[in-house]
Amino acid sequence: MSETPASRLELLPAVDVVNGQAVRLVQGEAGSETSYGDPLTAALAWQSAGAEWIHLVDLDAAFGRGSNSALLAEVVGKLDIPVELTGGLRDDATLEAALATGCRRVNLGTAVLEHPEWAREAIGRHGDRIAVGLDVRGTTLAGRGWTREGGDLFEVLARLDAEGCARYVVTDVNKDGTLTGPNLQLLRDVCAATDRPVVASGGVSSLDDLRAIAELVPMGVEGAIVGKALYANAFTLEEALEAVSR
Numbered sequence: 001m002s003e004t005p006a007s008r009l010e011l012l013p014a015v016d017v018v019n020g021q022a023v024r025l026v027q028g029e030a031g032s033e034t035s036y037g038d039p040l041t042a043a044l045a046w047q048s049a050g051a052e053w054i055h056l057v058d059l060d061a062a063f064g065r066g067s068n069s070a071l072l073a074e075v076v077g078k079l080d081i082p083v084e085l086t087g088g089l090r091d092d093a094t095l096e097a098a099l100a101t102g103c104r105r106v107n108l109g110t111a112v113l114e115h116p117e118w119a120r121e122a123i124g125r126h127g128d129r130i131a132v133g134l135d136v137r138g139t140t141l142a143g144r145g146w147t148r149e150g151g152d153l154f155e156v157l158a159r160l161d162a163e164g165c166a167r168y169v170v171t172d173v174n175k176d177g178t179l180t181g182p183n184l185q186l187l188r189d190v191c192a193a194t195d196r197p198v199v200a201s202g203g204v205s206s207l208d209d210l211r212a213i214a215e216l217v218p219m220g221v222e223g224a225i226v227g228k229a230l231y232a233n234a235f236t237l238e239e240a241l242e243a244v245s246r
């Protein structure tokens with residue numbers, strides 16, 4: 001499977017949900033959250049500001065301590081733009097429920113590491129409605145809400161490529177929620193290892209960071225998830241869209 005690189009970087013504002021509230025974490029650590037209110041209000045505000053996508057995360061499900069699935073389904077149903085839905089999708093029941101919300105695609109993470117046969121079958125069945133979240137520290141994958149090690153990034157990437165995985169969402173866990181800039185070398189290395197589109201996630205702090213990620217579009221970076229920078233008002237979504245439009 002070979003993909004034509006996107007012409008322009010897509011931006012995906014993140015709405016991460018804990019206990020019914022939109023939050024931001026630091027390095028994905030449970031308990032480090034700052035609350036930003038109602039997830040539907042946040043998602044609708046990003047849509048009104050011109051968002052092309054929403055990256056919607058059930059952090060309680062990702063950490064295996066609960067679920068916001070009904071609320072997230074409501075959010076997806078009220079948006080007109082495509083949604084990438086993620087967090088705790090580890091079996092047929094959670095995957096089918098997530099896809100039934102009408103989201104455009106879902107991200108699998110831990111399940112790919114712990115139940116590779118199930119993930120392979122899900123990828124085969126759902127095609128490009130499945131992306132795989134590659135959450136890494138160094139080149140070691142992190143699963144289950146980023147609390148367990150899950151193998152070598154490039155070995156798993158080669159396996160997923162062979163299984164037909166359509167897209168990867170690549171997060172440097174140590175950057176996530178820190179406003180310290182994206183790991184551009186990691187993105188380059190992943191793009192060099194696969195011909196599938198890559199969505200960059202974690203660490204964006206400025207418009208220059210977004211411009212730097214946009215430079216990687218010809219290599220295969222298709223989109224960038226932006227969380228904390230938008231909530232901390234480092235820039236507006238309108239400014240971000242403008243920055244990556246040329």
Ligand SMILES: O=C(O)c1ccccc1NCC(=O)[C@H](O)[C@H](O)COP(=O)(O)O
Nearest residue numbers: 014028062176177201202203226227228
């Ligand atoms: O995406 C997941 O499944 C997930 C699981 C466990 C902890 C965090 C998770 N996602 C977090 C995100 O996707 C962030 O919203 C995104 O990386 C944005 O990061 P930033 O711009 O640095 O706030």
